[in-house]
Amino acid sequence: MVVEETAMKNRLNVTPSKCIGCRTCEIACAFSHSVGGTMGKSRVSVANRGGGAFVPMLCLQCGTPACAAACQVGALARNPETGAVEVIQAKCVKCMQCVAACPFGNMHAEPSASGVFKCDLCGGNPKCAMFCPTKTLEYSPVRIPARAAVR
Amino acid sequence: MAYKIKIDGKETDAEEGATLLDEALKIGIRIPAICKHPGLGPIGSCRMCVVEIKKDDKSRLATSCNHVIREKDTGMEVFTDSERVISKRREVIEKMRSRWPNVKLLKDLAAQCGAGEPGERHPDADLAFNACIHCGICARICDALGHHAISLADRAAEKTGKTPFCEASKDCVGCAACHRNCPTGAIEMNETGSKRTIWNREFDLIPCSSCGRGLITREQAAFLRTSKGFSEAYFDKCDACKRTDVAGTISRISKW
Numbered sequence: 055m056v057v058e059e060t061a062m063k064n065r066l067n068v069t070p071s072k073c074i075g076c077r078t079c080e081i082a083c084a085f086s087h088s089v090g091g092t093m094g095k096s097r098v099s100v101a102n103r104g105g106g107a108f109v110p111m112l113c114l115q116c117g118t119p120a121c122a123a124a125c126q127v128g129a130l131a132r133n134p135e136t137g138a139v140e141v142i143q144a145k146c147v148k149c150m151q152c153v154a155a156c157p158f159g160n161m162h163a164e165p166s167a168s169g170v171f172k173c174d175l176c177g178g179n180p181k182c183a184m185f186c187p188t189k190t191l192e193y194s195p196v197r198i199p200a201r202a203a204v205r
Numbered sequence: 206m207a208y209k210i211k212i213d214g215k216e217t218d219a220e221e222g223a224t225l226l227d228e229a230l231k232i233g234i235r236i237p238a239i240c241k242h243p244g245l246g247p248i249g250s251c252r253m254c255v256v257e258i259k260k261d262d263k264s265r266l267a268t269s270c271n272h273v274i275r276e277k278d279t280g281m282e283v284f285t286d287s288e289r290v291i292s293k294r295r296e297v298i299e300k301m302r303s304r305w306p307n308v309k310l311l312k313d314l315a316a317q318c319g320a321g322e323p324g325e326r327h328p329d330a331d332l333a334f335n336a337c338i339h340c341g342i343c344a345r346i347c348d349a350l351g352h353h354a355i356s357l358a359d360r361a362a363e364k365t366g367k368t369p370f371c372e373a374s375k376d377c378v379g380c381a382a383c384h385r386n387c388p389t390g391a392i393e394m395n396e397t398g399s400k401r402t403i404w405n406r407e408f409d410l411i412p413c414s415s416c417g418r419g420l421i422t423r424e425q426a427a428f429l430r431t432s433k434g435f436s437e438a439y440f441d442k443c444d445a446c447k448r449t450d451v452a453g454t455i456s457r458i459s460k461w
């Protein structure tokens with residue numbers, strides 16, 4: 055998949071140094087993507103690196119996504135409005151190749167490989183950023199040209 | 206291009222190249238379907254998705270999953286629940302149920318469209334609960350993935366999705382997508398530790414080099430390497446361990 059011009063206005067910025075490891079983002083994500091907030095459904099996970107260092111890990115919405123390259127049925131496509139790489143669930147054939155291919159581990163598998171899921175920027179209103187108390191995750195306007203931003 | 210058509214009285218602008226089934230779904234009308242998978246091209250084999258098409262005072266029945274909208278369809282009227290459609294749909298499901306009386310998917314569909322119990326039992330009736338109902342989804346998925354390892358083969362009672370001569374196939378990569386997408390659960394797969402057995406062949410799942418969890422088979426990785434240029438390094442770890450690693454790198458290089 056090549057980077058197409060996107061109408062993307064905002065970008066999800068992550069500043070790990072601000073993270074206090076409260077995992078509010080994980081809970082917000084779980085509630086936004088499942089009934090009753092199943093934690094296994096969270097698309098973001100906070101890694102504890104020790105010594106007070108925390109890193110929230112979530113999809114980078116790569117310019118040339120490895121997940122989409124590994125998909126042979128076109129079930130991963132960029133949403134031109136948000137710039138997010140989204141799983142078209144109906145098309146997915148559950149081969150798990152995208153999960154294995156993402157170099158950052160940001161494509162998730164459902165239990166017993168019954169499907170895959172990833173960050174979709176909540177369709178343009180990411181709940182993780184909305185609830186992050188320290189602005190580690192911030193959904194803010196793109197200041198550089200959209201083309202460069204998604205690279 | 207879009208053409209004006211009517212589905213169950215609702216007017217819609219149908220996109221050229223879209224199927225009637227998708228067009229109906231777009232305006233909230235669900236047509237029952239079995240052999241259709243949104244990721245694959247339609248084959249129109251189950252006939253569940255039958256609809257009535259009226260155009261220029263002529264009326265006919267057609268399968269909606271493989272009716273592709275063209276300019277000539279402008280002004281056509283489609284009915285998804287006319288008397289003719291309902292009786293045809295019931296007939297289809299009753300025939301399928303006389304062949305596969307115990308398959309849950311068919312039982313549920315029969316209940317949904319108000320079909321009666323199947324009358325006479327088909328001479329090749331298959332009494333299994335998980336049986337191949339010839340939808341061909343497994344074979345089409347395998348083709349779409351580029352492996353062509355299975356197809357619907359043989360006739361009558363013997364007909365099912367299978368590898369050539371039911372032998373271990375060298376084309377199969379063991380991805381198990383066929384197993385996970387079979388609507389009746391007819392395809393068996395066994396997984397113990399890092400071994401997966403499917404279609405009479407045993408596959409190794411690549412174990413994550415930190416935690417041992419396996420996601421894809423060695424053959425899948427080899428396929429991605431030759432067809433898409435993915436290097437071995439991509440598949441060395443599972444997603445969770447990759448996240449830990451990347452977080453480590455980020456915490457090393459960012460200023461606190």
Ligand code: SF4
Pocket residue numbers: 112113114115116119120121122139155156157158159160161172
């Ligand atoms: S899931 Fe992984 S490969 Fe795909 S866009 Fe996100 S970070 Fe990139």
Ligand code: FES
Pocket residue numbers: 237238239240241248249250251252253254255268269270271
């Ligand atoms: S879904 Fe259309 S014929 Fe099977």
